[in-house]
Amino acid sequence: DMDLCLTLLLICLCTTADGPNGTSSNEEEEGCLSVSRRPQSREPIAAAIQKLGVQLLQNLEPTPEQQNVIISPLSISLALSQLALGAVNETEELLMHHLHANTLPCYHQSLHNILEQLTNNDLQIATRIFLRPGFKPKEGFVTESRQLYDSEPAVLESLEQINEWVENATKGQMSDFLSALPPNLLLLLINAVHFKGEWRARFDPRFTSRGVFYLDDKHMVDVDVMENAKHPLRLFIDNELEAQVASFPFQKAVSLLVVMPLSGQVNVSALSAKLNISRLNNNLPKERVVQVKVPKFKLEYAQELQEVFTKLGLGKMFSSPNLAEMADGPLLVSSVMHKSSMEINEEGAEAAAATTVVISRASSPVFHLTQPFFFALMDDMTQIPIFMGVINNPNPDAPVLQRDLGDKEKMGFPIDKNQQGFFLCENCAICELLLLHDI
Known part of the structure; x- marks a missing residue:
């Protein structure tokens, strides 16, 4: 429970x-x-x-x-x-x-x-x-x-x-x-x-592994990263915000909206000047299956x-x-x-993380929550934000590491066609x- x-x-x-x-x-x-x-x-x-x-x-x-x-x-x-x-x-x-x-x-x-x-x-x-x-x-x-x-x-x-x-x-x-x-x-x-x-897609604990979250262009921290090869997601790149926008569906008409600036930094003042949550929700495309990585955190x-x-x-x-x-x-x-x-863990979470979107011609879209992001937990019917915030570091107690700019994140991970899953606010x-x- x-x-x-x-x-x-x-x-x-x-x-x-x-x-x-x-x-x-x-x-x-x-x-x-x-x-x-x-x-x-x-x-x-x-x-x-x-x-x-x-x-x-x-x-x-x-x-x-x-x-x-x-x-x-x-x-x-x-x-x-x-x-x-x-x-x-x-x-x-x-x-x-x-x-x-x-x-x-x-x-x-x-x-x-x-x-x-x-x-x-x-x-x-x-x-x-x-x-x-x-x-x-x-x-x-x-x-x-x-x-x-x-x-x-x-x-x-x-x-x-x-x-x-x-x-x-x-x-x-x-x-x-x-x-x-x-x-x-x-x-x-x-x-x-x-x-x-x-939420409608489970993170199987077997696919959780050690990964990194990039604090900025020079620093990162270790985090446990959950993976789902087939997660239902609505996502697009918003040119006005210069950010990736994704919506994770919950059951019972609630969704988690995440906005991750392409710069890798959440400048709230700059973002909020252009941020219109209802507009973002209205611009979300149809849901599709996406490869997802989400950091665990408390x-x-x-x-x-x-x-x-x-x-x-x-x-x-x-x-x-x-x-x-x-x-x-x-x-x-x-x-x-x-x-x-x-x-946020394999069984569930309250307000979630954000990510990078990579669209590859050779594979399914990929949405990796690896950089600072804005989030809003939304009631879909009323469009009221139940929770809202900015996550700059999902593991603030961990030592900050120097980022190796020559080491690109490995994007692939095991795929289990039978994954179902759920996301709980915990x-x-x-x-x-x-x-x-x-x-």
Whole structure:
């Protein structure tokens, strides 16, 4: 039985000395329910979540300590959207603007309907509000959170309670999420997205061997490389992105989109300026059988998002937001914690790797995941990115080796005509935390 791919977002809210009051407009107006259920309402929601994900990646620079970046645009959008339920006036407008939802009618109800479509046996979404004992949020906020985001409030009793919820939500993949409770804490908003899916082509462990992943034109690392001689794949070279693009199919209408620049380097700023995930999906050709190599890896990523949100223009959330629909008295966001993990092996994975495409007249196409790449785990029906990230080094703990430019990668490998296979999302977790507290 495979474990999860999961994102978790934790938002911390606290109280401040003083602040404005106000009332937000109620979205539950006449006709909103029917508008939000129209199929055409899905596309702008998906585009908004895609855009937020790409913006975050632009501002989450890899570091020597964290060479890879893994986020869940879906999880982050859900957390900020729930926060927007409690916001009024400029704060609500600011959040909706950065969610790219300010021009979308019936946004919350439309997102709710999409969540109902997304949630199936392979994808689960869990949200929980933890309240400090004695803290009373407004009933309207609690009711809307429950109705729209299925977020049941619970009284915060201990640090262990939080960590246990996270561990359960991630099926044991994320333990000890918080080392201590922040001071002056009023409210925690935790969102978890868990994906566990099978892909349609198995990697037979007999064909897994030691290989290399090229970090750049001078350096490489050793990795275990899985091989499949007959993998169903949709792939092409995108001239605008100057990259190879491939889509790995999962069962139940989920796919893994990978973009690997021909340069061998993922310049997120340059890539994101031209990156349109829906366009790439629309340009994908018909599926065909391809020789595939994929590195095995297990990666973790943790990031406090206050700095990146401030850089994007959401700094007011952390200084003087108007959250009057959430509770009486001034509140502010003290922390947005994000944590993720991801594993790919023969049995499965969460978010995948990228590759090189070689088209040979003498043989089947070859797609080898041997260089840095961008990825997005997509729900095919809604085009929502469940996970998104950049993998620069799938084995960051391994020693970096000098690349022998004269030694070309050996492309051939055994072919088993009877290979079937499956791809499971395993050990992928993202955690995000929103904190409200006193000052």
